[in-house]
Amino acid sequence: MKKKLARRHIEESIVKVLMIGSFAFVVGSLGLILVTVIVKGLPALTLAMLTQTPQGGYYLGKEGGILNAIVGSLYLATGATILALLVSVPIVSYLTTYAHRSRWAGTMRLSLDVLWGVPSIVYGAFAFIIMVAVGMRASLLAGIVVLGLIEIPVMVRAMDEVIRSIPSELREASYALGSTRFETALKVVLRQALPGIVTAILLAFGRGIGDAAAVLFTAGYTDRMPEGLLRPVASLPLAVFLQLGTPYPEVQQRAYASALVLTIMVLIISLGSRLLARRLSRNVVK
Amino acid sequence: MRRWKDRFAGRLFFIATLLPIGLLVAMIVGLAIRAQPLAASQPIGDLLFGQIWLPSEGRFGFWPFIMSTLWVTVVAMVIAVPACLLSALYLSEYAGPRLRALMKPLLDILAAIPSVVYGVWGLLVIVPFTANVAAPFAQRFLGFIPLFRSNNTTGYSVFSAGLVLAVMVTPVIVAVTYEVLQTVPQGLREASLAMGATMWQTIKFTLWPKALPGIIAAIVLGFSRAFGETIAVMMVVGNVTQTPTSIFDPAYPLPALIANNYGEMMSIPMYDSALLGAALILLLVVLGFNLIAMLALRQAVRRAA
Numbered sequence: 001m002k003k004k005l006a007r008r009h010i011e012e013s014i015v016k017v018l019m020i021g022s023f024a025f026v027v028g029s030l031g032l033i034l035v036t037v038i039v040k041g042l043p044a045l046t047l048a049m050l051t052q053t054p055q056g057g058y059y060l061g062k063e064g065g066i067l068n069a070i071v072g073s074l075y076l077a078t079g080a081t082i083l084a085l086l087v088s089v090p091i092v093s094y095l096t097t098y099a100h101r102s103r104w105a106g107t108m109r110l111s112l113d114v115l116w117g118v119p120s121i122v123y124g125a126f127a128f129i130i131m132v133a134v135g136m137r138a139s140l141l142a143g144i145v146v147l148g149l150i151e152i153p154v155m156v157r158a159m160d161e162v163i164r165s166i167p168s169e170l171r172e173a174s175y176a177l178g179s180t181r182f183e184t185a186l187k188v189v190l191r192q193a194l195p196g197i198v199t200a201i202l203l204a205f206g207r208g209i210g211d212a213a214a215v216l217f218t219a220g221y222t223d224r225m226p227e228g229l230l231r232p233v234a235s236l237p238l239a240v241f242l243q244l245g246t247p248y249p250e251v252q253q254r255a256y257a258s259a260l261v262l263t264i265m266v267l268i269i270s271l272g273s274r275l276l277a278r279r280l281s282r283n284v285v286k
Numbered sequence: 287m288r289r290w291k292d293r294f295a296g297r298l299f300f301i302a303t304l305l306p307i308g309l310l311v312a313m314i315v316g317l318a319i320r321a322q323p324l325a326a327s328q329p330i331g332d333l334l335f336g337q338i339w340l341p342s343e344g345r346f347g348f349w350p351f352i353m354s355t356l357w358v359t360v361v362a363m364v365i366a367v368p369a370c371l372l373s374a375l376y377l378s379e380y381a382g383p384r385l386r387a388l389m390k391p392l393l394d395i396l397a398a399i400p401s402v403v404y405g406v407w408g409l410l411v412i413v414p415f416t417a418n419v420a421a422p423f424a425q426r427f428l429g430f431i432p433l434f435r436s437n438n439t440t441g442y443s444v445f446s447a448g449l450v451l452a453v454m455v456t457p458v459i460v461a462v463t464y465e466v467l468q469t470v471p472q473g474l475r476e477a478s479l480a481m482g483a484t485m486w487q488t489i490k491f492t493l494w495p496k497a498l499p500g501i502i503a504a505i506v507l508g509f510s511r512a513f514g515e516t517i518a519v520m521m522v523v524g525n526v527t528q529t530p531t532s533i534f535d536p537a538y539p540l541p542a543l544i545a546n547n548y549g550e551m552m553s554i555p556m557y558d559s560a561l562l563g564a565a566l567i568l569l570l571v572v573l574g575f576n577l578i579a580m581l582a583l584r585q586a587v588r589r590a591a
Contacts, residue, residue: 008484008486008487009484011484011486012484012485012486012487015372015486016376016380016485016486018372019372019373019375019376019380020376021372022368022369022370022372022373022376023372023373023376023377025369025373026369026370026373026392026396026456026460027392029453029456030392030395030396032407032411033399033403033404033407033453036406036407036410036411037403037406037407040406040410087302087305090298090299090302090303091299091302091303091305091306093295093299094296094299094300094302094303095303098296098299098300104303107307108303108306108307110577110580111306111307111310112306113576113580114310114573114576114577114580115306115309115310117507117510117511117514117572117573117575117576118310118313118514118569118572118573119513119514119515119516119541119568119569119572120514120516121514121516121541121544121545121565121568122313122317122514122565122568122569122572123313125317125544125548125561125562125565126312126313126316126317126565128548129316129317129320129562130316149309152305152306153306156306180288180289180291180292181292181296182291182292182295182296183288183292185295203398206398207398209400210398210399210400210401210402210403211400211401212400212401212402212516212517213401213516213517213541213545216545216548217548237400237401237402237517240402240403240405240406241402241405241517241521244406244409244521255406256406256410259402259403259406262400262402262403263399263400263403266398266399266400267395267398269398270391270394270395270398274391
């Protein structure tokens, strides 16, 4: 009896050590990634990199910066997020108010979850087929559309979760006062869920700005600033990738700096959404 | 008027919900149509199991790429799954509220880091680590096992890609596993602990059977994430067309194949068909895995509730 008791306590401590070890591994790898990007990127990060476009011979190590990619990425992700928002709000409203627990809503959620998992390179390949079919070249517009499609499942599912956590009494109170479902969706549910919705939007934005595989097919790359919806546009992930591909150490240094810029942007979005959500949640009826 | 507005909005919203399903169908159909010429020109078995990839001679054997994708993904899962499950268990069962509150932003950040940044990290840290530490170490002590044999000194290998991917899929697996564990009723834990079981015994005999379908779903979700990852893998895997036989061999997974060659796919006959076919294979595999995972997850939630 005594021996058995001891054994299970030993087992307990072994497992606990293993667990803490794996948790430390997860935390440690995050720390390692951030440290690597900062240590390698910071020395090469200059003001010129942030304020200039690539000059002649940039990829041989000469003057210039990645302003074209920074602005391009912001255009792409902003456009895509607005597009995704326009499509997502109706879908979420339908899922949560009109077809609250119907079978159709279940199928919808399943298909959105599946879409979330589709690799972005498949989106890119699909968009490429469509672009060839309609005779369109790589452009800002194509990039926005494909990123928008990638963002929709992220946005819808995140908003859906938030809205479903709203107590149904609120909704019922609104119905009891004689409002229609449309009015309830717009004036009660949407307002209650605002903090979560902001988080969802920024989550989608982050996904859009970091995507490289789909952009590769659709938005192309250019050393100039974005010139119009139908012209190719540069993006930060591709800027990192292309600069790393050159054989010159100076240019590779700049790739690390570009990666740092991208990481900082993503972190600001992530932390910003948290702060914004906290501020907005003051208006929520508990 | 209000009633009319309500009904009109309902219709409009309904049409919007058709978009995701429509998109999914359009993707499958579109890719299948474009891949069809290749499938018509050669038997599908030859394409899937063919070893030789020479687009200029019209020979398209997908086998090395399919196997490379599987190798990379499996290595990633072998590294990630135990670490993720233990972390999730720790967070859910042992950790205090403060640590738990810390976890969510941490996983969010990990999930938000763009894949190209993971690629840079892999290039700067993992590839040298593989070349200088992991591969020589494995060669010296485990070299008699073919799986660990290494004559590749560059570090660009299945192992490097797997390690990078393992970190990339961590947020998904930990978050989903954690959610699943939280759905197990507290009363069950208390009952088990009241009977004198240790925490680990409670996990092993009470939580584990309850949560297993959900945990499988979490793993499958991670698997399908890893399966389609492009840029980060492409940067560290070496991109050599061969069927790997050791985890330190370079490889060439399907997504990297598509991304590296799309530029010239219009210049060689059938090449576009082959690359879009590769995209179709990716899509179908991921779709299948995701569907299984989602259905299992639903079952798990229903069973726990």
